Structures are given as structure tokens and as C-alpha cells.
Amino acid sequence: MQRFTKLVVWCRAHQLVLMVYRLTARFPADERYAIVAQLRRAAASVPANIAEGARREGRADYARMLNIAQGSLAETEYFVLLSRDLGYLVPDAADSCFDEITQLARMLHALRSKVLHPA
Numbered sequence: 001m002q003r004f005t006k007l008v009v010w011c012r013a014h015q016l017v018l019m020v021y022r023l024t025a026r027f028p029a030d031e032r033y034a035i036v037a038q039l040r041r042a043a044a045s046v047p048a049n050i051a052e053g054a055r056r057e058g059r060a061d062y063a064r065m066l067n068i069a070q071g072s073l074a075e076t077e078y079f080v081l082l083s084r085d086l087g088y089l090v091p092d093a094a095d096s097c098f099d100e101i102t103q104l105a106r107m108l109h110a111l112r113s114k115v116l117h118p119a
Contacts, residue, residue, distance in 0.1 A: 013047035045072035
């Protein structure tokens, strides 16, 4: 298996986590243990599950971890949407997150398909 840090999808997911951390640093203090914690946890779960999956022995386990990463990405998308709708994120910042999430979703789907059905 390829080292997870060499996977483009992992690098992009890691960049999303960094973006989320920077953006949520400006959220209201009373959201620190609510939306901030949930959004950060969901975003960080994406590259963490890619990394864990890359170290699994079988293709089925790897694909399962990629599926969990896909779920965490959807959760991240929801919390970005909620943050935007509550006025914690300006629309441009939210749109940047949504664009990256869309790209990551495509990449995760493609990688999962490749893991399950190698050429």
C-alpha cells in the first residue's frame, strides 16, 4: 500500500482540516464546545480515516474506512452549512469549503471504487 501522506486525497483532506481550524478560530467563544468542536472533529475524521484505511490489511477494510471518511465529509458539509446559516461563516468562506468538500467527495468515491475494483 502507498503511504497515506502521498495520496492526493489525503493531502487535500488535511488542507480542509487546516481551513476549518482557521475559520472556526473566529467563531463565538460560546460555540467552542458546540459547533466548533463538532466541525473540527468531523473534518479531522476525513484524513484520519483515509490514513487508517491505508494501513488496513485487506481491500474491504480499506474501502470501509474510506466509506467512513465519506460520511465524515458529509457531516463536515452539514456543519459548514449550519455555520453559514447562523452567520458564523461568511458566504465566500463557506463556498470555498463547499468547493473543496465537493472535490474531496469525488476523489474519495474514485479511490473507494479503485480499492474495491482494481484494474
